[in-house]
Amino acid sequence: MAESIYRALxxxxxxxxxxxxxxxxxxxxxxxxxxxxxxxxxxLFSSILAGKSQSxxxxxxxxxxxxxxxxxxxxxxxxxxxxxxxxxxxxDCYSDPLGWKDQLAGSRNFTALSNEAMVSSNxxxxxxxxxxxxxxxxxxxxxxxxxxxxxxxxxxxxxxxDEMLRHAPVSSVAxxxxxxRSHDQISSIFWLLHSDLHEARVTAVLEYLSSIVASLEPxxxxxNGQRGDLENFSLIKHNSKKGKFHVRFKKRNGxxxxxxxxxxxxNFASLPSEGAINQGLVPKVQFSLQLSEKERIxxxxxxxxxxxxxxxxxxxxxxxxxxxxxxxxERPVSAVExxxxxxxxxxxxxxxxxxxxDEMPDSDEDPDDDLDI
Amino acid sequence: MNQRSSNLLDxxxxxxxxxxxxPLRGRVVAxxxxxxxxxxxxxxxxxxxxxxxxxxxVTIFIAFSQPFSHYDRILRKLxxxxxxxRDNSRFFFFDMLKLQxxxxxxxxxxxxxxxxxxxxxxxxxxxxxxxxxxxxxxxIDDLSLMExxxxxxxxxxxxxxxxxxxxxxxxxxxxxxxxxxxxYSSEDRPTFFIQMEYLADILxxxxxxxxxLATDVHGQVPxxxxxxxxx
Numbered sequence: 267m268a269e270s271i272y273r274a275l276x277x278x279x280x281x282x283x284x285x286x287x288x289x290x291x292x293x294x295x296x297x298x299x300x301x302x303x304x305x306x307x308x309x310l311f312s313s314i315l316a317g318k319s320q321s322x323x324x325x326x327x328x329x330x331x332x333x334x335x336x337x338x339x340x341x342x343x344x345x346x347x348x349x350x351x352x353x354x355x356x357x358d359c360y361s362d363p364l365g366w367k368d369q370l371a372g373s374r375n376f377t378a379l380s381n382e383a384m385v386s387s388n389x390x391x392x393x394x395x396x397x398x399x400x401x402x403x404x405x406x407x408x409x410x411x412x413x414x415x416x417x418x419x420x421x422x423x424x425x426x427x428d429e430m431l432r433h434a435p436v437s438s439v440a441x442x443x444x445x446x447r448s449h450d451q452i453s454s455i456f457w458l459l460h461s462d463l464h465e466a467r468v469t470a471v472l473e474y475l476s477s478i479v480a481s482l483e484p485x486x487x488x489x490n491g492q493r494g495d496l497e498n499f500s501l502i503k504h505n506s507k508k509g510k511f512h513v514r515f516k517k518r519n520g521x522x523x524x525x526x527x528x529x530x531x532x533n534f535a536s537l538p539s540e541g542a543i544n545q546g547l548v549p550k551v552q553f554s555l556q557l558s559e560k561e562r563i564x565x566x567x568x569x570x571x572x573x574x575x576x577x578x579x580x581x582x583x584x585x586x587x588x589x590x591x592x593x594x595x596e597r598p599v600s601a602v603e604x605x606x607x608x609x610x611x612x613x614x615x616x617x618x619x620x621x622x623x624d625e626m627p628d629s630d631e632d633p634d635d636d637l638d639i
Numbered sequence: 640m641n642q643r644s645s646n647l648l649d650x651x652x653x654x655x656x657x658x659x660x661x662p663l664r665g666r667v668v669a670x671x672x673x674x675x676x677x678x679x680x681x682x683x684x685x686x687x688x689x690x691x692x693x694x695x696x697v698t699i700f701i702a703f704s705q706p707f708s709h710y711d712r713i714l715r716k717l718x719x720x721x722x723x724x725r726d727n728s729r730f731f732f733f734d735m736l737k738l739q740x741x742x743x744x745x746x747x748x749x750x751x752x753x754x755x756x757x758x759x760x761x762x763x764x765x766x767x768x769x770x771x772x773x774x775x776x777x778x779i780d781d782l783s784l785m786e787x788x789x790x791x792x793x794x795x796x797x798x799x800x801x802x803x804x805x806x807x808x809x810x811x812x813x814x815x816x817x818x819x820x821x822x823y824s825s826e827d828r829p830t831f832f833i834q835m836e837y838l839a840d841i842l843x844x845x846x847x848x849x850x851x852l853a854t855d856v857h858g859q860v861p862x863x864x865x866x867x868x869x870x
Contacts, residue, residue: 294836332808361805364798370758432794460837463830 271306271478271513276313278320278419278453285447288456289427289472292482296509299458299482300331300425306456307336307423308343314353314421315345321453322353323412323420325405329359329429333389355408356389359401359429365393395429398438402445409451419453422446427457427472428464436468443475476516483510569614652841654688661689661696663813664773667804669839670817678845682780682817686710687717689776690724696774697767698724699731699760703784707732731763738788753789753799760803764810775812777803782818782835793831804838820844 271288279285290306292299307326313319326336333356340354362368390408394400409420424430430439446455461469461481473479485508557565653662668685672678689696700710710732711721724730733756764775779785782796789795803814816835823829836842 294833297837332805334808360808363801366754366757366798366802369754370761432797460833462833463837 268511268513270515271480272309272313274478274515275306275310275421275454275456276319276321278421284477285449285452286454286478287443287447287476288454288478288480289476290456290458290480290482291461291469291473292458293460293462296482296484297460298509299460302480302482302511303423303425303456303458304336304339308340308345310421310423310454311340311345311354312343319421319453320419321421322418323409324354325357325409325412325420325422326354327357327359327401327405327422327424329363329395329424330426332360333358337388352412354388355412357401357404357408358389358391359395361391362393363395363429363433368393396433398430398434398442401430402442405446406449406451413451415451417451419451421453422455424455424457427459431464431468436471440471440475443472447475478516479514481512481514483512485509649688652685654685661694661774661776661813663776663815663841665807665811666813666840667807667838668813668815668841668843669835670815670843670845671820672817672845673819673821676845678817678843679780681843681845682778682815683710683713683717685776685815686778687714687719690714690719690721690729694774695729695771696776697729697731697771699733699763699775699777701733701735701756701760701777701779701785703735703738703788704780706736707734733759735785735788753785753795757799757802761806764806764812773811775810777806777812777814779803779814779816782816783822786831797831797834800835800838 274286275288277286288306290299290302292302307324310319310321311324314321314324326333328336336356390404392401392404405422409422413420427439427443430442443455443457446452457472459469459472652668670678670681686698686700689698702710707721714721721730721732725732735756738752738756760777764772767775782800785799786793786796789799800814800816806812807814816839818832818835820832823832
């Protein structure tokens with residue numbers, strides 16, 4: 267599933283269609299959205315450098331991490347960031363998002379540091395995060411600065427949508443994202459979101475704007491209000507390194523994968539069967555909660571005492587009296603219900619006598635359907 | 640028991656080895672507590688470790704909860720003289736007990752409110768020699784009272800905390816905060832509280848024992864690391 271995401275972002279937008287948009291969603295119980303986001307950035311950027319993606323540049327809009335975090339991330343993946351400033355630019359909404367440093371410098375209560383004033387060739391500081399229109403213009407300008415005008419496209423990574431939603435109403439944020447998706451120079455766009463910071467409707471708005479939603483869930487759900495309980499601590503520790511990664515594409519349903527967070531990076535693996543996961547959670551009691559193989563076979567062989575078995579074959583139940591219709595199609599009958607399909611079946615017998623010939627055979631209809639309460 | 644639990648805490652935070660450079664540099668540490676079990680002892684312990692005579696660490700203490708005399712009294716019992724540390728410019732105490740942000744402008748003016756406090760912290764750290772920057776700890780006691788001082792505007796407090804966090808990137812210093820879990824437990828969606836959990840690299844929770852009160856054991860402190868290591 268993770269591969270499908272990379273492919274979708276790499277292949278980018280079709281002419282005349284909206285750019286693919288990915289929401290990476292997590293919660294406090296499984297807070298790995300940043301790791302997944304960073305992983306997607308490094309994968310996409312590698313494709314851009316190798317010329318394998320539709321997009322020719324990447325604009326990272328960073329709210330919750332400093333630009334140097336992303337530059338170090340790419341450097342550690344082996345990318346020569348210094349020479350790739352024509353392929354990546356960072357709109358720095360982290361260092362001074364509200365212009366406080368500017369205001370303080372103006373009132374002489376502040377000394378800007380010399381290294382702070384240094385403008386990195388890869389990052390531009392943005393100081394008006396409450397104004398989504400200005401943010402939109404800055405993103406587009408930065409992207410066009412990377413790839414030029416015309417038909418060449420670039421991708422956008424936003425970290426994070428939560429900060430945008432904190433500074434601006436959801437309608438403005440939705441408009442920004444929608445306009446970005448519709449811009450004919452945007453190849454793909456993705457953002458991260460902490461779902462427990464917002465009302466359900468806000469999360470829903472962002473999901474509606476996405477063509478792909480990747481959710482991170484804990485491997486083991488904890489009971490409410492028991493996060494600090496020491497008995498759950500081993501589960502918390504387990505959840506701190508692993509989680510479930512579920513991806514949903516607009517056009518089709520995705521599958522779930524397991525995600526492992528390690529010091530060296532992130533790994534995705536198919537989920538083992540549910541039984542194996544839950545094995546450790548089955549309580550140890552003195553009676554057996556599972557069925558053995560023989561019991562399972564015997565259970566499958568039990569014939570239910572209904573007139574039909576749901577397999578499309580009509581079953582005749584002898585009711586002890588021959589009706590006029592049946593007498594024409596006489597066949598050897600016995601006083602035993604003739605519904606046994608398996609000759610090796612056990613010795614159960616059901617003898618059923620109808621009350622009258624007028625009685626209709628049992629049907630699936632609910633006899634109370636015509637009640638009008 | 641206190642001595643042993645202090646050592647376990649030190650071990651968990653990497654404070655049992657050398658403390659220079661400060662092991663928590665560049666990190667945000669959030670301490671969460673409840674009425675039944677106060678987390679202040681963790682703050683006091685970290686303050687004592689930071690001001691250890693074997694190091695040249697500097698602490699900037701932002702107090703919304705108690706006056707200087709309260710911390711001085713407690714740290715004396717732990718063997719640390721805050722007055723002399725303050726005189727030696729190793730301990731900076733910002734008394735915020737009387738801070739009341741002006742209504743309505745939410746600190747738009749840099750003269751008052753949390754913007755000015757941020758400016759003061761930045762100026763204090765900048766004035767230190769560059770080599771000391773990564774040994775600086777900013778301690779805030781506590782966030783719920785900061786929210787009160789900001790007239791209940793949690794957004795304004797979050798903005799301030801964001802700027803404090805930029806200090807950890809800029810100077811490689813550490814930020815240690817204390818917040819009370821049960822104040823927010825009645826909310827359907829305790830956004831401010833959860834925001835702090837996302838912001839923190841290290842989360843320390845002080846909570847009562849499942850078995851209830853005891854005379855010699857006051858509570859338990861599970862610690863969760865949430866640390867993204869690049870490389």
